[in-house]
Amino acid sequence: xxxxxxxxxxxxxxxxxxxxxxxxxxxxxxxxxxxxxxxxxxxxxxxxxxxxxxxxxxxxxxxxxxxxxxxxxxxxxxxxxxxxxxxxxxxxxxxxxxxxxxxxxxxxxxxxxxxxxxxxxxxxxxxxxxxxxxxxxxxxxxxxxxxxxxxxxxxxxxxxxxxxxxxxxxxxxxxxxxxxxxxxxxxxxxxxxxxxxxxxxxxxxxxxxxxxxxxxxxxxxxxxxxxxxxxxxxxxxxxxxxxxxxxxxxxxxxxxxxxxxxxxxxxxxxxxxxxxxxxxxxxxxxxxxxxxxxxxxxxxxxxxxxxxxxxxxxxxxxxxxxxxxxxxxxxxxxxxxxxxxxxxxxxxxxxxxxxxxxxxxxxxxxxxxxxxxxxxxxxxxxxxxxxxxxxxxxxxxxxxxxxxxxxxxxxxxxxxxxxxxxxxxxxxxxxxxxxxxxxxxxxxxxxxxxxxxxxxxxxxxxxxxxxxxxxxxxxxxxxxxxxxxxxxxxxxxxxxxxxxxxxxxxxxxxxxxxxxxxxxxxxxxxxxxxxxxxxxxxxxxxxxxxxxxxxxxxxxxxxxxxxxxxxxxxxxxxxxxxxxxxxxxxxx
Amino acid sequence: xxxxxxxxxxxxxxxxxxxxxxxxxxxxxxxxxxxxxxxxxxxxxxxxxxxxxxxxxxxxxxxxxxxxxxxxxxxxxxxxxxxxxxxxxxxxxxxxxxxxxxxxxxxxxxxxxxxxxxxxxxxxxxxxxxxxxxxxxxxxxxxxxxxxxxxxxxxxxxxxxxxxxxxxxxxxxxxxxxxxxx
Numbered sequence: 001x002x003x004x005x006x007x008x009x010x011x012x013x014x015x016x017x018x019x020x021x022x023x024x025x026x027x028x029x030x031x032x033x034x035x036x037x038x039x040x041x042x043x044x045x046x047x048x049x050x051x052x053x054x055x056x057x058x059x060x061x062x063x064x065x066x067x068x069x070x071x072x073x074x075x076x077x078x079x080x081x082x083x084x085x086x087x088x089x090x091x092x093x094x095x096x097x098x099x100x101x102x103x104x105x106x107x108x109x110x111x112x113x114x115x116x117x118x119x120x121x122x123x124x125x126x127x128x129x130x131x132x133x134x135x136x137x138x139x140x141x142x143x144x145x146x147x148x149x150x151x152x153x154x155x156x157x158x159x160x161x162x163x164x165x166x167x168x169x170x171x172x173x174x175x176x177x178x179x180x181x182x183x184x185x186x187x188x189x190x191x192x193x194x195x196x197x198x199x200x201x202x203x204x205x206x207x208x209x210x211x212x213x214x215x216x217x218x219x220x221x222x223x224x225x226x227x228x229x230x231x232x233x234x235x236x237x238x239x240x241x242x243x244x245x246x247x248x249x250x251x252x253x254x255x256x257x258x259x260x261x262x263x264x265x266x267x268x269x270x271x272x273x274x275x276x277x278x279x280x281x282x283x284x285x286x287x288x289x290x291x292x293x294x295x296x297x298x299x300x301x302x303x304x305x306x307x308x309x310x311x312x313x314x315x316x317x318x319x320x321x322x323x324x325x326x327x328x329x330x331x332x333x334x335x336x337x338x339x340x341x342x343x344x345x346x347x348x349x350x351x352x353x354x355x356x357x358x359x360x361x362x363x364x365x366x367x368x369x370x371x372x373x374x375x376x377x378x379x380x381x382x383x384x385x386x387x388x389x390x391x392x393x394x395x396x397x398x399x400x401x402x403x404x405x406x407x408x409x410x411x412x413x414x415x416x417x418x419x420x421x422x423x424x425x426x427x428x429x430x431x432x433x434x435x436x437x438x439x440x441x442x443x444x445x446x447x448x449x450x451x452x453x454x455x456x457x458x459x460x461x462x463x464x465x466x467x468x469x470x471x472x473x474x475x476x477x478x479x480x481x482x483x484x485x486x487x488x489x490x491x492x493x494x495x496x497x498x499x500x501x502x503x504x505x506x507x508x509x510x511x512x513x514x515x516x517x518x519x520x521x522x523x524x525x526x527x528x529x530x531x532x533x534x535x536x537x538x539x540x541x542x543x544x545x546x547x548x549x550x551x552x553x554x555x556x557x558x559x560x561x562x563x564x565x566x567x568x569x570x571x572x573x574x575x576x577x578x579x580x581x582x583x584x585x586x587x588x
Numbered sequence: 589x590x591x592x593x594x595x596x597x598x599x600x601x602x603x604x605x606x607x608x609x610x611x612x613x614x615x616x617x618x619x620x621x622x623x624x625x626x627x628x629x630x631x632x633x634x635x636x637x638x639x640x641x642x643x644x645x646x647x648x649x650x651x652x653x654x655x656x657x658x659x660x661x662x663x664x665x666x667x668x669x670x671x672x673x674x675x676x677x678x679x680x681x682x683x684x685x686x687x688x689x690x691x692x693x694x695x696x697x698x699x700x701x702x703x704x705x706x707x708x709x710x711x712x713x714x715x716x717x718x719x720x721x722x723x724x725x726x727x728x729x730x731x732x733x734x735x736x737x738x739x740x741x742x743x744x745x746x747x748x749x750x751x752x753x754x755x756x757x758x759x760x761x762x763x764x765x766x767x768x769x770x
Contacts, residue, residue: 124623125630129674132618149674286596309668312661562598 004170007136007162008037011100013173014143015044020071022047022062022440024055028075029115030102033167047440047469050461052079054433056086057459060095061437064420065395067220069096069150070437076102077115080161081122085427088126090157092424093243094218096150097157099127100143105165106134119161128156136169144176154307155218189308190323195331197319198278199339201300203347205276207354208236209267211259211288214243214423215281215305216325217416223326224248224416227280230329233336235348237358239267241282242408242423250412256358257367260288261559262405265366265568266358268557271296272565273357279303281325284314285424286561294564304328366557367409368573376526378403378478378549382410382450385476388533395438395447397421399431399455402484402555407450429458432475436462439471446474446537453479453546454503463516466542474536475544477509480551488554492569509546518542603659607636607684609691609761610666611769615675616642616650623673624652633658633666637693637736637758649677653760655684655736680769688764694757695739700727701750709749713742 005013011034015023024047027035038046049055052074059070070090074083080101090097104113120132129149131142142160150158202208210231216223224247231238231254238248239259248255257264259271271277277299282288289295292314301317303310304325311320321328369379382403396411397420398404404421413419420438422430431449439447449456456477466473486501513520519539523532523546536543556571614620621640628635636655643651656666663681670679682689699709706728710718716732716739723729732742736759743754763769 120619121622124619124626128672134618307672309665309672311668313665313668316661561596 002172005173006033006037007133007139007167007169007171008033009040010136010139010171010173011143011162011167012037012041012044014140014147014176015071016041017176018144018147019068020044023071023073024049024058024062024437025073026050026052026055026075026079028077028079028102030076030104030164031073031079031100031167032102033164034073034100034102034162046073047436048465049433049436050464051459052082053085053429054436054459054462054465056083056097056099057089057427057430057433058437058440058462058465059097059099060086060090060093060430061397061420061434062441063090063095063097063437064217064434065417065438066441067417068441069098069147069155072097072099074099074101075115076104076119077117079115080119081117084122084126085425087123087157087159089422089425089427089430091126091128093422094155094214095157096155098143098146098150099123099157099159101159101161102167103132103161103163106163107165109163119159123159126157127159130159130161132161133163133166136166136171139166139171140174144174147176154215154310188323188327190321190328190331192331192335194319194321195328195335198302198321198332199335201276201302201319202234202236202278202336205236205300206350207270207274207357208234208276208278208351209256209270209274210236210238210278210280211241211271211282212238212244212247212280213241213282216244216247217281219281219306219325221416223281223324223329226326226329226333230333233333235351236278237270237355239263239270241285241288242421244282245408245419246413246416249414251414256362258408259565260285261290261561262409262555262557263559264409265364265557265570266361268559268565268568269361270358274299277301279305279317280329281305283307283310286314289314290559291562291564296565364570365573366568366570368571369553369556370572371526372550373526375550376523376529376547378406378480378547378553379410380526381476381478381529381547381549382406384529385448385450385533386411388530388537389446389448393445394418395420395435395442395445397431397434397438397447397449399449399451399458400426400428401452401455401486402480402488402553403450403452403455403478405485405555406478411450428452428455430455432456432459432473433462433465435473435475436465436469436471439466439473440469443471447472448474448476451475451477452484453477453481453506453509454483457507460512463513463518463542463544467517471542472540473542475542476536477544477546478549479506479509479546480549480553481506482551484553485555491554492558492560509544513544516542516544518544520544520546522546522548524548603661605657605659606663607655607657608663609682609684609689609759610654610656610663610670611680611682611761612652612654612670613677613679614650614652614673615677616648617675620650620675621652623675624654624670627669627673628654628656628666631665631669633662639758639760653758655759678769682761689761690764691735691759691761692733693736693739693759694731694733695742696721696755697730697732697742697746697751698727698753699730699746699750700752702726705749709746709751712745712749716742
C-alpha cells in the first residue's frame with residue numbers, strides 16, 4: 001500500500017506538482033493545519049499580506065505579469081468573504097487564480113459555527129467553478145482539476161474549500177493526470193473554412209480596423225508576436241481595449257490608440273466608420289461599444305474568442321471564430337503567406353484613403369491637454385513618468401479612476417504582461433497589492449502603481465507587506481484630493497453637485513510612507529517633477545510618491561454613455577475651436 | 589431621454605420573446621442545481637418551471653428541464669453560459685411549438701365534494717390520463733398528465749366542483765421517434 005498523507009500534506013504535494021512557487025495568504029483557525037505544513041516545503045514561499053483582498057489582488061498581479069496561475073490561501077468565514085472582491089475582479093478580467101480556503105470541520109458545517117460561512121455558496125457566481133472537499137480521498141483530484149479549470153479555455157478564478165478535519169485526515173496522493181480530460185470543454189473549434197472567410201473579408205475591405213483585447217494577452221506572449229506579424233502583414237490600423245494594451249506596441253504608427261469611453265478620437269471614429277471590424281480576444285464591453293444600436297453601423301464584424309458565450313452576447317457578428325488567439329492568428333498568417341504576393345500590395349492601395357482619413361482624425365490630437373507652469377497636470381505627470389522609465393522593462397499597475405485612464409492614454413506599452421489594471425470590475429484598491437504580486441514575480445524589474453489617492457487608501461495596508469519582503473514597488477499617487485472620476489461625472493452630468501467626492505482629512509503621504517518604514521516623496525511644482533521622479537526611481541526600496549496635481553482636471557476625450565462613438569466630448573483645446581463653428585454644442 | 593445622467597447606457601430595443609424548454613444533463617453532485625439556477629437568477633433570465641431528477645444512477649447523471657422565455661439572443665446566451673459550467677455535459681433547447689418534441693407536466697388534484705361532483709370531476713379529467721390515487725366518500729385525489737395550459741384550464745374548471753388543493757411538477761420533455769439528442 002502506498003503512503004498515506006494528511007490533507008494538508010496533499011495540498012502542498014499538489015502545489016509542488018503544479019509548479020507553484022508563491023502563495024499569497026493570511027492564516028486563521030480553519031487553515032492552521034495547512035500553515036503548519038508550510039515549513040516542510042521549501043520550494044514554496046508564502047507571502048503574508050495584511051488583508052485577504054490584498055492576497056487576491058497580489059495573486060492577480062502575479063498571474064497577469066507571469067502568465068502562471070496565482071495561488072491564494074485564506075481561512076474560513078471573514079478570510080473567505082474578504083477575498084470575494086478579488087475573485088470577482090479576476091472573474092471579470094479572466095485572470096487564473098486558485099484560491100484555497102479553510103472551512104470549519106465537516107460535522108460543524110451548517111451549525112453557524114465560529115467563522116463559518118457558506119463559502120462555496122458565496123463564491124459560486126464569482127468563480128469558474130468551486131469545490132467543497134468533503135472526503136480527503138477526493139482532495140488531490142480536486143486540486144489538480146482546480147488548476148486545470150483556472151488555466152484552460154478562458155482563464156478565471158476557482159476556489160477549493162477544505163474543512164479543517166479534511167486537512168488532518170489521511171489519504172493517498174495522486175499525481176495530476178496528463179491530458180486525461182474529464183468533461184472537457186473544447187476550445188479550438190475553428191475550421192479552415194472560417195479562416196478562408198476571414199481572409200476574403202480582409203482582402204475586400206477598404207476601411208478596416210482591428211480591435212484587440214485581453215484575450216491576446218491571455219493567449220500568451222506568442223499570441224502578441226503573432227498579432228504583430230498579422231497586423232504588419234495586412235497593414236490595417238489597430239486599436240486596443242484597456243486590457244489589451246501592450247499586445248501591439250503603443251508607439252507603432254499602425255496603432256491608433258485605445259478605444260472606448262476614454263479612447264482616442266481616431267480609434268473611436270475608425271470603429272464607427274469602418275467597413276470591417278476584426279475583434280480579437282475582446283468582448284464588446286459597454287465601455288467600448290457605447291450605444292449598441294449605433295455601434296459601428298456599417299461594418300462586417302468578425303469575432304475571434306476562446307469563449308463561445310462571448311460571441312453574439314452584445315453585438316451580433318457576421319463571422320465568429322472560436323479558438324485560442326495564437327492558434328487562429330497562426331492559421332491566418334500561414335494562409336495569407338501562401339497566397340500570391342499581390343495580396344499585400346493591393347491591400348495597401350485599397351486602404352490608403354482610409355489611412356488618410358485616420359491621419360486627419362489623428363491631427364485632432366485628442367489626448368492633448370493644456371499644460372501648466374503652476375500646477376502639475378496629471379497627464380503631464382504620466383508622460384514624464386513614461387519618458388523617464390521607457391528605457392527599462394517597466395511593469396505598471398493602476399487603481400481605478402481618472403489616473404487609470406490617463407495611465408492608459410499616456411503610458412505606451414510595448415510588451416504584453418506589463419500592464420495590470422482592473423477593467424471589468426473596476427476595483428479601487430487593486431493596484432497596490434497587484435504591484436506586490438508583480439514584484440514577487442519579477443524581483444529585479446521596475447514596478448510602478450499609478451494610483452489615485454482615494455483608491456490607494458483602500459488597500460494601503462499592503463505597504464506593510466511590501467516593506468516586509470523588501471519589494472521596491474513605487475506608488476505613484478496622482479493626488480487631486482477628489483475621487484476624480486466621480487467628480488468628473490458630477491461636473492458633467494449632475495450640475496457640479498460634488499456630493500461626497502472630495503476627500504477631506506487626507507493623510508500626509510510622506511509621513512504615512514515613513515510610518516510604514518519606506519520612503520515618501522512629495523512634489524507640488526511642475527519644475528521639480530523630473531528630479532523627484534528620478535529620486536523615486538533611484539531609491540532601492542518601496543516609495544510612496546505624492547504627486548499633487550490639478551484637482552479640476554478632467555479626463556478627455558470621453559464618450560458619454562449611451563452615445564455612439566462619433567459623438568465624443570473632446571478636451572479644452574478642441575472646445576475653443578468648436579465654439580466658433582457651433583459643432584461643439586452638438587458634441588456635448 | 590436626452591440626458592440620462594448615468595454612467596450606463598439606456599436600454600435599447602428588444603426582440604420578441606419566445607418560450608423555450610431547455611434540457612440540461614449534469615453530474616449529480618452537491619450544488620449543481622444551485623449553479624444552474626444561480627446562473628439564471630444572476631444573469632436575469634426567467635424560469636417558468638423546473639424539473640430535476642437523476643436519470644442515470646450508474647453514470648451519476650441528472651436531467652434538468654427548465655421552461656424559460658427570452659429573445660433568441662437571450663436563449664442563445666442561456667445555452668452557451670450553461671455549457672460553460674463544469675458539471676454540465678450537454679444542453680438541448682426546444683421551442684414550445686416544436687412538433688417533434690413531447691412536453692408533459694403532471695398534477696395532483698384533490699377535489700372535496702359529493703358523489704356527483706366527484707363523478708363530474710373524473711369525467712372532466714378524462715382526456716388527461718387520469719389516475720385515481722385516493723378516493724373517499726367525500727373526496728378524490730387524481731393524477732393527470734397534460735400540457736401546462738391544459739392543467740391551467742383544468743384548475744379553473746374544477747374550482748366549482750370542489751378543487752381544494754393542487755400540486756404540480758415542472759414540464760419535462762422528450763423528442764419523438766427513434767432519435768435521441770446528442
